[in-house]
Amino acid sequence: MKKKMAQILLVSCASIMALAGCGTTNNGKETVIESGKSNAAASTKPGEKVTITFWNENGGANTTPFYKELITKFEQENPDIKINYVDFPVSSAKEKFDAAIAANDVPDVAEAPKTWVTDFVFKGALLPLDSYFDSWSDKDKISPAVIQSYRNLVQDKKLYQIANTMTPTLIWYRSDWFKDKGLQATDSWDDFFNNVNKLTDKNNNQYGFSLRGGPGGSQQLLDMMYGYSGITSMFDANGKSTLNDPKHVEFLEKYLGMYKKNTPESDITNGYKEMVAAFDSGQAAMIEHNIGSYGQHRDTLGAGKFAAMPIMKAITGKRILIGGTEVGHVIFKGSKHPDQAWKFVSFLNTAENQSYWNEKIGAIPTNSDVMNADWVKNAQHFSVSVQMLNDKDSVIVDRPLYLPDYTNILNNQEDPALQKVLAGKMTVKEFLDGWAAAFEKSLAEYNAHVKK
Numbered sequence: 001m002k003k004k005m006a007q008i009l010l011v012s013c014a015s016i017m018a019l020a021g022c023g024t025t026n027n028g029k030e031t032v033i034e035s036g037k038s039n040a041a042a043s044t045k046p047g048e049k050v051t052i053t054f055w056n057e058n059g060g061a062n063t064t065p066f067y068k069e070l071i072t073k074f075e076q077e078n079p080d081i082k083i084n085y086v087d088f089p090v091s092s093a094k095e096k097f098d099a100a101i102a103a104n105d106v107p108d109v110a111e112a113p114k115t116w117v118t119d120f121v122f123k124g125a126l127l128p129l130d131s132y133f134d135s136w137s138d139k140d141k142i143s144p145a146v147i148q149s150y151r152n153l154v155q156d157k158k159l160y161q162i163a164n165t166m167t168p169t170l171i172w173y174r175s176d177w178f179k180d181k182g183l184q185a186t187d188s189w190d191d192f193f194n195n196v197n198k199l200t201d202k203n204n205n206q207y208g209f210s211l212r213g214g215p216g217g218s219q220q221l222l223d224m225m226y227g228y229s230g231i232t233s234m235f236d237a238n239g240k241s242t243l244n245d246p247k248h249v250e251f252l253e254k255y256l257g258m259y260k261k262n263t264p265e266s267d268i269t270n271g272y273k274e275m276v277a278a279f280d281s282g283q284a285a286m287i288e289h290n291i292g293s294y295g296q297h298r299d300t301l302g303a304g305k306f307a308a309m310p311i312m313k314a315i316t317g318k319r320i321l322i323g324g325t326e327v328g329h330v331i332f333k334g335s336k337h338p339d340q341a342w343k344f345v346s347f348l349n350t351a352e353n354q355s356y357w358n359e360k361i362g363a364i365p366t367n368s369d370v371m372n373a374d375w376v377k378n379a380q381h382f383s384v385s386v387q388m389l390n391d392k393d394s395v396i397v398d399r400p401l402y403l404p405d406y407t408n409i410l411n412n413q414e415d416p417a418l419q420k421v422l423a424g425k426m427t428v429k430e431f432l433d434g435w436a437a438a439f440e441k442s443l444a445e446y447n448a449h450v451k452k
Contacts, residue, residue, distance in 0.1 A: 059087025163328035229317030294362025
């Protein structure tokens with residue numbers, strides 16, 4: 001009953017969102033915040049020194065030192081603004097953000113993946129950035145396609161995030177191992193599975209592949225399943241999910257069947273950091289991950305030992321690329337200093353600072369000026385990414401990020417269910433049927449809400 005009431009409350013909140021956002025006060029009662037305005041936005045006096053709290057949802061050695069460098073630079077240029085930097089391990093970050101929103105104790109600014117934006121907007125937690133963005137001198141340099149994709153994401157078509165990073169997914173492989181075995185990077189799924197077998201040497205604790213069975217595992221499966229089947233939409237015209245299509249069942253039985261045979265046993269709990277570590281430590285010959293881990297591969301393995309290859313072409317001949325991999329910055333409605341928060345967000349998205357950030361973490365920028373930098377033109381993984389995007393056979397399939405509980409379904413239902421499959425406690429068919437049912441229910445609720 002409590003769960004049902006929570007669903008009703010969410011729908012009620014969403015109904016109000018056309019005119020206003022919903023937030024939650026400290027005593028747990030719902031409150032309505034006028035759309036586009038912060039809780040205490042007008043309290044800052046001219047010249048007053050303020051502190052902005054900035055949360056990084058993906059803390060660690062691959063991001064924190066570079067954010068701290070940018071923060072030092074920002075504070076030197078803006079001595080009246082201090083940045084209070086806080087980061088979280090990616091595995092627990094969404095939970096921290098959700099708790100903060102529920103308690104109305106949010107930061108001013110945060111880095112967040114695109115997959116969270118709809119959920120945060122649904123909860124009335126984010127400040128629309130349209131007025132700031134429209135008056136920003138650099139606004140035309142940020143990819144118009146990316147900006148429009150964010151506006152298409154939400155019902156009110158407002159802009160709630162500025163993406164500074166795109167991270168297409170590809171296959172990282174040990175080029176030195178491939179060379180030793182006489183293997184080639186491939187566009188064929190049959191070759192992929194054959195290469196995984198040839199590169200597995202369990203006696204030496206080496207495996208052909210490392211899959212992601214822990215946090216984010218179901219997200220990875222979307223890339224691989226649709227990459228294999230060539231299905232170009234996650235719902236058919238009648239709102240039926242394509243997740244449990246027989247081709248996906250066939251694929252997952254083979255793909256997940258590699259577990260413990262061609263992949264490390266620890267994969268069942270691996271998040272992305274553990275999966276990347278398996279690759280960088282020499283335990284796995286291949287992983288499927290976005291280009292954001294490039295810097296770690298470079299620093300750990302060194303040049304000449306690894307490279308990137310595109311996601312294999314589907315059995316239909318198409319190359320399916322799952323969209324929605326952008327990461328960027330949001331400002332929360334609870335910010336007492338939205339003007340200063342925007343100054344920090346716009347600072348992070350100048351060409352100079354986007355160039356620094358994306359070169360360090362190995363991602364594709366959204367600022368058009370940065371695309372002409374030498375480090376962008378000369379990086380092999382960028383060439384592969386561009387090749388995928390420009391391939392006439394490539395089709396971008398959007399994740400249904402407009403479903404308000406999209407992230408909740410993946411994180412709290414499908415990731416644990418995936419682990420049951422790997423542990424032999426659930427069949428692939430049962431897993432995909434449950435996932436499809438959850439998406440169909442969510443879509444029906446969404447359609448009812450928007451009165452389609």
